[in-house]
Structure formats: C-alpha cells, structure tokens
Amino acid sequence: EAAVTQSPRSKVAVTGGKVTLSCHQTNNHDYMYWYRQDTGHGLRLIHYSYVADSTEKGDIPDGYKASRPSQENFSLILELASLSQTAVYFCASSSGTGGYNYAEQFFGPGTRLTVL
Amino acid sequence: GDSVTQKEGLVTLTEGLPVMLNCTYQTIYSNAFLFWYVHYLNESPRLLLKSSTDNKRTEHQGFHATLHKSSSSFHLQKSSAQLSDSALYYCALLNTGYQNFYFGKGTSLTVIP
Numbered sequence: 001e002a003a004v005t006q007s008p009r010s011k012v013a014v015t016g017g018k019v020t021l022s023c024h025q026t027n028n029h030d031y032m033y034w035y036r037q038d039t040g041h042g043l044r045l046i047h048y049s050y051v052a053d054s055t056e057k058g059d060i061p062d063g064y065k066a067s068r069p070s071q072e073n074f075s076l077i078l079e080l081a082s083l084s085q086t087a088v089y090f091c092a093s094s095s096g097t098g099g100y101n102y103a104e105q106f107f108g109p110g111t112r113l114t115v116l
Numbered sequence: 117g118d119s120v121t122q123k124e125g126l127v128t129l130t131e132g133l134p135v136m137l138n139c140t141y142q143t144i145y146s147n148a149f150l151f152w153y154v155h156y157l158n159e160s161p162r163l164l165l166k167s168s169t170d171n172k173r174t175e176h177q178g179f180h181a182t183l184h185k186s187s188s189s190f191h192l193q194k195s196s197a198q199l200s201d202s203a204l205y206y207c208a209l210l211n212t213g214y215q216n217f218y219f220g221k222g223t224s225l226t227v228i229p
Contacts, residue, residue: 004160035219040125042206042221043161058216090161103149103210105217107160 023091139207
C-alpha cells in the first residue's frame with residue numbers, strides 16, 4: 001500500500017520564526033504536493049514537484065518555499081511564520097504519468113500548525 | 117481557468133435518508149476528469165471514486181456519481197445515509213496534464229440518528 005508520512009504531526013510556532021514541515025513517500029511516485037486545509041477553503045495547493053531538485057508554485061505560494069532533495073522527500077518551509085499560516089498541511093504523492101488512471105493522489109496524515 | 121464549485125459547505129442528514137452532494141466544474145478543455153475524495157476525521161483524505169466518461173455511472177462503497185459534461189456536473193449520491201458516512205467530501209478536477217488537481221471547498225456531511 002502507498003505510504004506518505006509527515007513530520008511533525010503537530011507544531012506550535014512563534015510569529016516570525018522559521019518552520020519546516022517534512023514529507024516522505026515510499027510510493028516511488030514522481031509527483032509530490034503540499035496543500036493547506038482551512039475551514040471554508042478546502043484543500044489549496046501551495047507547491048508541487050515532479051522531479052527531484054525542482055519545485056513549482058501552486059495556487060497560494062506566497063509565504064512558502066518548497067524543497068525536493070530526493071524523489072522520496074519534499075519539504076515545506078515557512079521562513080517567517082505568520083498567524084495567517086495557522087492551518088492543517090497535507091502532503092500528497094501521485095504517479096503523475098500514465099494519464100487519468102494513474103492520477104490518484106495519496107495523502108499523508110497531515111500536520112497541524114499553530115502560529116502564535 | 118479550471119475550477120470546482122461545491123455549493124453546500126455543511127449538510128446534515130438523518131440516517132437512512134438519501135445523500136446528494138453537489139459538484140459542478142469549469143474547464144477550458146474538452147476532456148474532464150472528475151474525482152470525489154473523502155476525508156474522515158483523524159484520517160488522510162482518500163479517493164472515493166472517479167470518472168472521465170460522459171453519462172456513465174461510477175460506484176464505490178455504496179456511493180455513486182455520474183459525470184454529465186453537458187451540465188458540467190459530478191454530483192455524489194447514496195441511497196441511504198449511514199452514521200459512518202459523516203466526513204468531509206471533496207470534489208476535484210484533474211487538469212489535462214494529469215498532474216494538478218483543483219479541489220472544491222469541500223462539503224462536510226454529518227449523519228445523525
């Protein structure tokens with residue numbers, strides 16, 4: 001079964017501090033994604049990557065950086081955390097190739113980030 | 117650009133009644149690939165069902181949906197709600213590059229006895 005893990009599972013950060021959220025997948029998938037989930041907004045794409053050492057901006061990239069050092073690992077970095085970044089963050093992976101039938105995204109358990 | 121609209125943010129139903137969660141989409145491409153994801157509390161979102169074929173019903177775990185390209189809709193239905201169906205449901209559109217999903221805002225379904 002596909003496996004996506006995230007760490008930490010929850011974090012409390014101070015405004016202006018640096019936060020790094022990590023994601024690891026053992027699916028051998030090329031594509032990895034970072035989403036944030038907020039009530040009333042659903043899942044919104046922050047950054048994604050389709051190959052190691054390359055990242056792409058999603059729909060709401062401002063205030064976030066991403067890093068993909070290897071196929072298995074994808075990090076989300078908040079250089080200067082702000083109150084508005086309090087949310088639940090989900091990482092996901094997908095094959096990304098082979099068309100529609102292989103497009104299913106597999107999600108991690110989420111990281112609850114609270115910025116005070 | 118592409119987008120997905122889920123009209124209802126919150127739906128509360130009595131057990132045994134039918135479920136219908138609305139999903140409409142907008143895309144500039146002729147092909148449309150639609151998905152429903154379900155997110156149970158304290159779990160990860162996971163795929164419930166998907167479709168790319170116009171007017172063909174797709175079913176999984178008691179839920180079903182039919183993609184209607186003429187009305188750009190992909191509503192999720194179930195004949196009889198169960199308490200265990202309480203969850204957050206996301207409709208999603210896959211872009212034609214098969215890489216990015218556009219998620220709706222989600223519908224929180226609560227089933228009560």
